[in-house]
Amino acid sequence: MKIVNGKDFWAGVMFIGIGLGFMIASREYQMGSSVRMGPAYFPTVLGGLLAILGLAVFLRGFVSKIRDTLRVFPLRLPVLIAAIVVSAIAYWGADWIKGLGSAGNVIQYLLNAAGLLLFIAAWGPRALFIVLVATVAFGYLLKPLGLVLACVVLIFGSAWGGHEFKFKEVTVMFAVLAVFAVFAFVYGLGLPMNIWPELW
């Protein structure tokens, strides 16, 4: 058997995985009966149906008339290996790291975050990684650094994720957007946000 439609193949894998995942996770909850359905009843049924449909899509990947490459996403093997190594350390080394005291908590947190980031960076286009990391950074920096500095991260980051990056252009764009954001969101709509870092 040869996989002829990579998109169907991977979509099938995804649906089967999620369907089974929900069924397994539901086992923690009460099933109940058809008269009095417990919290596990509906998700178990839906998960099962999803897995069955996933199987159909999966099998179609072998017989489909439409040809699609199996490599739907670009994959970076070295990054993936790094992601697995870091996550393995974070998981199995958890007890040892905990022994380090308060610094251990920070290290554990950083290791978890690095593992997740590497997993995301291991596949997909450049834009996916850079733009989304810039967005998450914006979310976490908004309170401590204030809107303007968080905008620096977001605008430069997301512009860098595109295919054309001219420093001058992006600086002007940042200035315009930051001024607009401060006036529209903070003064105009009255959203409770710091404009400058908290210490100032």
Place this chain on the structure above:
Amino acid sequence: MEGLLSNLALGFGVALSLQNLLYCLGGVMLGTLIGVLPGIGPVATIAMLLPVTFTLPPVSALIMLAGIYYGAQYGGSTSAILVNLPGEVASVVTCLDGYQMARRGRAGPALGISAIGSFIAGTFATIVIALFAPPLAEVALKFGPAEYFSLMVLGLVGATVLAHGSLVKAIAMVLLGLLLGLVGTDVNSGVARFTFGIPELSDGIGFVGVAMGVFGFGEIILNLESQAKGGAREVFTNKVSNLLPSVQDFKDCSGSILRGMVLGSALGILPGGGALLASFAAYTLEKKVSKNSANFGKGAIQGVAAPEAANNAGAQTSFIPLLTLGIPSNPVMALMIGAMMIQGIAPGPQVMTERPELFWGMIASMWVGNLMLVVLNLPLIGLWIKLLTVPYRFLYPAIILFCSVGIYSISNSPWDVLMTSLWGIAGYIFAKLECEPAPLMLGFILGPLMEENLRRAMLLSRGDPIVFFTRPISLTMLVIAAFLLVIVIAPAVRSKREEAFVAD
């Protein structure tokens, strides 16, 4: 009839207040703007503005959000005609003949006829809502849990039938949506389901984050990826003159506009329906009826007028299931439910009797908004054209910024921003695997409702599922749902459907 007139009078009284006129204007302008701009649609925009509407009175909030939706249908056609790029999904069909007209130097009449056709269709659709919503709401008041469950089944089947591409994948996406909707605290038992001990998940997965991530961020990343691979388009922006179509054009189009608006209004009411299906169906019909169908695809003005009339009518009548049954028929309507709930209004048939000013005010505002769109957009077309020449690399950082600020302000915590980013990844994967996100979105909204009604229905029938087939309204819905599935699977329709979506 008298009741209708007094209701409409009440509605116009609300819609014509200065404040509501301003919000309506703001909504339609913003809608047109994002309709014109490729890469951001009404779903992401409404999701972005939801937190803002919290501070507005309910009527004004809904009027503005509705304006964004039908304004986007108007704007979408502008970029379809001038750049061959559908600014909004429903204007995919407009590209076919609209762009060809522009290439022949008839961009002006194409834009003109689409605006005028949309206005006529919008007026018609407003009347349809005013006439049909009240009787439907009366029927809906008799609904029990079994009827609601069957209705949701019908709505979800409708959504899958409409999805592009594979039917199996679309149904799988509905199931996935239903499952994701169940995450959070179970109302009956109080058990926190699938939360993995994360306290933020005990209230469920944030709906706005899903909508913005999948439809907003996913789209941006896809655009950036395809831009990196190159691909410029020819823009016809410099020679748009004389927007008014000639008398001959009007003669050619009057039939098309009429057919488009009737078909569009009918298809919009269907659960799972809306603007997209309406425009496809209207184009196909027009091609069938036309004497010179060979002209289609080569700049036939009927090929612009009919789908434009249909998508505008469909966009408006898709409010009917929302207003009468409380069931969303597409992702935008699902967001409208979110907006109503934020305002403390439970969507459903009781809205019409308990909050008549809200219901009729919104309907009246649709007509007012349509009028504004015609009056404003014809002179403003130059501005929209200028916007179209702004390169994407200036647009998307701004879109990302507005999305991020909007999502952050939902609960003033980075959690929602993080979730939205993760949903952006999911959206990208779905697009790559050709899994349509709209059915997922509907399932997501309906998940908890469906479970609740299923439980109640089964409790009342003492665990006998036959209850769904013995109650007449419930049975009717299930039969329609089965019928829809059968006709989609039928080989003849199947090939036609694939043909229609290939144009995308």
